[in-house]
Amino acid sequence: MNAIAVDFKTNRTDRPQHHPFGRVATSCSIWSWLFWCWLSASGSILAQDTPSDPGHWHRLKQTRPVSLRGVSVANRDVVWASGADGTVLRSVDRGQTITTIPVPGAETSDFRDVHAFDADHASLMTAGQPARLYWTEDGGKNWSIAYECADKRSFFNAMSFWDQNRGIAFSDPFDGRLLIISTRDGGRSWQPLDRAKRPVTARGEHGYAASGTCLTVGRRGRVWIGLGGPGTGNAMARVFASGDFGRTWSVSASNLVGTESAGIFSIFFIDEKHGIAVGGDYKNPNGTSDVVSLTHDGAKTWSRPDNHGLRGYRSCVAGATTPDGEILIACGPSGCDWSRDAGHHWHPLGNDGFHALAFSIDGTTGYAVGADGRLARWVWRDP
Known part of the structure; x- marks a missing residue:
């Protein structure tokens, strides 16, 4: 997100909560330059190599047979997950026992995102109506209820x-603009x-x-939002970026096709410059032509890696920390894949499908969630 010291009492943090590539974020300028020099020289070799899987997903006991799409790992012991039917x-x-927590009055809500600070403090987001956090x-x-949008066209996507x-x-746009909301008190x-901004x-x-x-x-107030839909004239899905905590925005076109x-x-950023967007067409889950796009300049331009x-x-795509360095893991309904070269080349990682995955701040503890209440813990391969 290695390790970052987050002290709830002193309000101190060294890097963003959602940035598993900790060492990269804290020394991005030097590390990134060395990493991308190495990557340019060795990319073709990596493409031909078939490395051993870094680990596997271990299924945990099912609690409720509902779709789970939110997951957040607070630390090596604590994980929160969320989903349909107010789950x-x-x-x-560490996943040995899983407790179902009711949210009174939200029994039919679809909780598509959750952010866990620790075992006690968490923020929860609905998708659809009512549009609440x-x-x-x-x-x-x-x-x-920390926030509720009264406009029935609102539909929150992520936090x-x-x-x-x-x-x-x-939230999805209404009246031609995205709804952006922010908090300065930890989600309370x-x-x-x-609107004009x-x-x-x-x-x-x-x-x-x-x-x-x-x-x-990302660090120093950076934020990126990836969209889809048929709205843009060139049919490319776009990325909105801000460097001041969301007060002002720029936009760029990725190499992923946008349709309904x-x-x-x-979307995931390794550092301030190097990011990856994944997606595709959920109605064509096995299509591979428009599923990954990379940026090397902070989302100003994007490119599609060859033979990815x-x-x-x-x-979903997230970062994890192995004894050999940082990797990326991406998941979808047809299985998972992993990359050790920042998304240029990917290797199969089992056929268990998941909707979302997340790792702890230090990048070592991971969980994945999916359809029918599927919940799994990441288990590293023995050295």
Whole structure:
């Protein structure tokens, strides 16, 4: 997200909560230059190599047979997950026991994103109506409505936090602009960005609340949002970027085709310059032509890697830390893939399908969630 020291009492954090590539983020300028020099020289060799899998997903006991799309790993012990039919799950013992936590009055809500600060503090986001964000500070014993959008056209897609205080979330556009909301008190309350400052979208452009990861944040107030839909004239899914905590925005076109069912479903940045967007067409889960796009300049321009190896539509991508270095893992309904060269080349990682995955701040503890209540813990391969 290696390790970052997050102190809830002193309000101190060294890097964004959703950035598993910790060492990269804290020394991005030197590391990135060395990494990309090495990558340019060795990319062709890596493409021909078939490395051993770094680990595997271990299925945990099913709790409720519902679609799960939100997952957040607070630390090596604590994980929260969320999904349809008002489902909120929590484990405080590394997945050995999983508790279902009710949210009174939200029994039919679809909780597509959750952010866990620790075992007690968490933010929860609905997709669809009612368009709400919830907050708990006692492990889910009590919930408060932190924000509700009265406009029935609103549809929240994702949220993310820079630290334990500052966070951001967004809804599909209405009246031609995305709804951007932000918090400065750890999700207890949210404020909408002035309408005149909200990103202007094309007709039909929208986000995908598939994994809560079509929005991601970086150091020094950086944030990126990936969209889809048929709205843009050149049919390319677009990325909105901000470097000031979402107050002002720029936009660029990725290399992923945007249609009513296709576009960017997940976006992840290794550092301030190097990022990856994954997605495709969820109605064509085995299609491989428009599923990954890379940027080397902070989302100003994007390119499609050749012979990437990603095996189909992917709804989520995240970073993890191995003894040998950092890797990326992407998941979708047809299985998972992993990359050790920042998304240029991918290798199969089993056929178990998942909607979303997340790793702890230090990048070592991971969980994945999916259809029918599927929940799994990441197990590293023995050295």
